[in-house]
Every structure is written in structure tokens, then in C-alpha cells.
Amino acid sequence: MSVVSKVAVVGSGISGAVCASTLARNGVLVTLFDSARGPGGRMSRRRETTEDGKELFFDHGAPFFNVNDSDALALVQDWESKGLVAEWKENFGSLDRSSSKFVDIEQNGLIKKYVGVPGMNSICKALCVEPGVESKFGVGVGKMEWSEDESLWSLTAMDGQKLGLFNGVVASDKNIASPKFTELTGRPPPIEKDLCPGLALKLQDIPVAPCFALMLAFAEPLSSVSHYLLAVLAFVDSSKFNRVDHYRTKLLLQCLSALYSSKCSSSVAYNLLLAEKEKEK
Numbered sequence: 001m002s003v004v005s006k007v008a009v010v011g012s013g014i015s016g017a018v019c020a021s022t023l024a025r026n027g028v029l030v031t032l033f034d035s036a037r038g039p040g041g042r043m044s045r046r047r048e049t050t051e052d053g054k055e056l057f058f059d060h061g062a063p064f065f066n067v068n069d070s071d072a073l074a075l076v077q078d079w080e081s082k083g084l085v086a087e088w089k090e091n092f093g094s095l096d097r098s099s100s101k102f103v104d105i106e107q108n109g110l111i112k113k114y115v116g117v118p119g120m121n122s123i124c125k126a127l128c129v130e131p132g133v134e135s136k137f138g139v140g141v142g143k144m145e146w147s148e149d150e151s152l153w154s155l156t157a158m159d160g161q162k163l164g165l166f167n168g169v170v171a172s173d174k175n176i177a178s179p180k181f182t183e184l185t186g187r188p189p190p191i192e193k194d195l196c197p198g199l200a201l202k203l204q205d206i207p208v209a210p211c212f213a214l215m216l217a218f219a220e221p222l223s224s225v226s227h228y229l230l231a232v233l234a235f236v237d238s239s240k241f242n243r244v245d246h247y248r249t250k251l252l253l254q255c256l257s258a259l260y261s262s263k264c265s266s267s268v269a270y271n272l273l274l275a276e277k278e279k280e281k
């Protein structure tokens with residue numbers, strides 16, 4: 001059996017970044033590609049500069065995560081010891097529209113919530129620069145071809161640039177072999193479905209559901225937050241550990257489609273959420 005020595009990982013979201021770092025720690029040389037400007041995928045952090053020149057950061061994708069699996073917990077504890085993640089010790093509740101009061105407030109510590117420090121992208125950022133991982137951003141992989149003669153994968157960028165030959169490829173994004181890629185880019189998917197018919201069949205049925213994020217920042221702490229402000233999910237971004245910028249209150253409102261909500265895990269399937277402590281301030 002040949003030993004895989006050089007692997008391309010496509011995508012620097014949490015799954016691609018963890019995969020790349022795990023492979024590298026096991027002696028595999030990894031080249032990681034992402035079409036985005038930086039790492040994180042749906043755990044990215046948004047940076048804006050306001051009109052008066054101040055920097056403003058938001059976790060506009062996943063606002064937090066929790067862990068149910070013991071292997072994943074070991075990984076998260078390792079990140080915690082390195083200061084890459086911290087617990088978000090706020091209790092969630094649902095806002096009752098008629099009374100404007102919070103109900104169903106979470107029991108303290110029942111579900112541990114974690115956030116990246118200083119942003120949700122910190123974990124991917126650290127994993128992408130581990131020894132043995134070479135990361136290339138702004139490079140969209142447009143074609144993955146299997147060479148029978150060489151027993152190697154050949155990767156080509158969206159702009160036609162040759163990206164190299166690899167013993168193995170890990171694609172962390174479902175669009176890589178899905179017809180949805182064509183809808184988004186007007187090009188055929190990077191992997192031809194004949195190369196992976198089973199996978200292509202499974203991927204075509206995975207829905208892509210949109211989610212809008214509205215990022216609001218206020219110079220002063222808000223004494224109360226009117227429920228008219230709240231969309232579907234509301235998070236007080238400024239209540240997370242080590243979020244330092246000039247804004248005292250930052251709200252992230254995520255408006256989910258019905259389809260998205262129905263696919264959400266119970267951890268995010270609240271109707272209206274707000275960190276209760278922030279409301280009490």
C-alpha cells in the first residue's frame with residue numbers, strides 16, 4: 001500500500017482546518033486552499049471600518065458552538081488551554097413578545113457555549129499555520145482530476161493556474177461535487193460526477209439555505225432592547241470574552257429562512273435569543 005505523503009485540503013472552515021492540522025500532525029504534508037481572503041469559512045469574522053475610522057469586528061457566521069462528543073471536547077480543551085477559545089457564560093432566553101419579558105431562561109452551565117478568541121475565526125487561523133500546513137488563500141479550486149497513470153490528483157485553480165499534484169484530496173465543501181456549484185459559478189463542479197457517482201448523488205440532495213446577518217453597533221450600552229429590533233436569532237456579540245473595540249453594545253441579528261431553521265440543531269433553534277445578563281445591565 002502506498003503511503004499518502006502530500007494531500008490537498010480544499011476549504012479552511014472548521015472541518016478543513018481541523019483535517020489539515022490533524023494530517024500534518026501525523027506527518028502528512030498538507031496544502032490547504034481557500035477561495036476566501038482568509039481562514040474560517042462560516043466561522044469567519046467580519047471587519048469593518050466605520051466612517052470615523054474605527055475598527056469594528058463581528059462574528060457574523062456561527063456565533064458560538066457547543067460540544068457533545070468526547071473526542072471533540074478534548075480538541076476544544078486543547079484550544080482553550082492555548083487561549084484560542086473561551087466559554088461564553090451568558091444564559092439564553094426567549095423573548096415573549098406580549099410581555100416583553102424573557103422566558104425559558106437557560107439554567108446556568110447546563111450547556112457550555114464556546115467562542116473563538118478574539119474572534120470565531122481564531123481557531124481556523126491558528127490551525128492553518130501549524131507546522132506542515134501550507135495555506136493558500138484567494139485560490140478557488142476549479143478542477144480536480146485523477147491521473148490514472150501517475151496515481152495522483154491534479155488540481156487547477158478557477159483561473160486556470162495549475163496548483164500541483166497530490167496523493168490525496170480532501171474537499172470540505174459539499175459544492176465541490178454538487179450541481180449547485182454550477183448555479184453559483186456557471187462552471188461545472190470541480191470533481192466530475194463520474195469520478196464519485198455515489199458522493200455526487202448524496203450531495204445533490206443537500207439543500208443550500210440562505211441566512212441573512214444584520215450587524216448593529218451602538219456607542220453606548222443599551223438599557224433595554226426593544227423587541228421590535230429583534231429578528232429571529234439575536235446575540236449580544238459584545239458580551240463575549242475579549243471583544244475589544246470602541247462599541248459598547250454590538251448586536252448580531254440572524255434572520256433564518258424556514259428551511260434553515262428546520263435544519264438547525266436544537267442548540268440554535270431558539271425563536272428569539274438574547275444574552276440575559278446584557279439585558280439586565
Ligand SMILES: Cc1cc2nc3c(=O)[nH]c(=O)nc-3n(C[C@H](O)[C@H](O)[C@H](O)COP(=O)(O)OP(=O)(O)OC[C@H]3O[C@@H](n4cnc5c(N)ncnc54)[C@H](O)[C@@H]3O)c2cc1C
Nearest residue numbers: 011012013014015034035041042061062064065140141173
Ligand atoms: C449564520 C450562521 C449561524 C450558525 N450558527 C451556528 C451555531 O450557533 N453553532 C454551531 O455549531 N454552528 C453554527 N453554524 C454552522 C457552522 O458555522 C458550520 O456548520 C461550520 O462552520 C461549517 O464548517 P465547514 O468547515 O464544514 O464549512 P465552511 O465553514 O463553509 O467552509 C468551507 C470552506 O471551503 C471554501 N471553499 C468552498 N469551495 C471551494 C473551492 N472550490 N476552492 C477553494 N475553497 C473553497 C469556502 O470558501 C469555505 O471557507 C452557523 C452557520 C451560519 C452561517
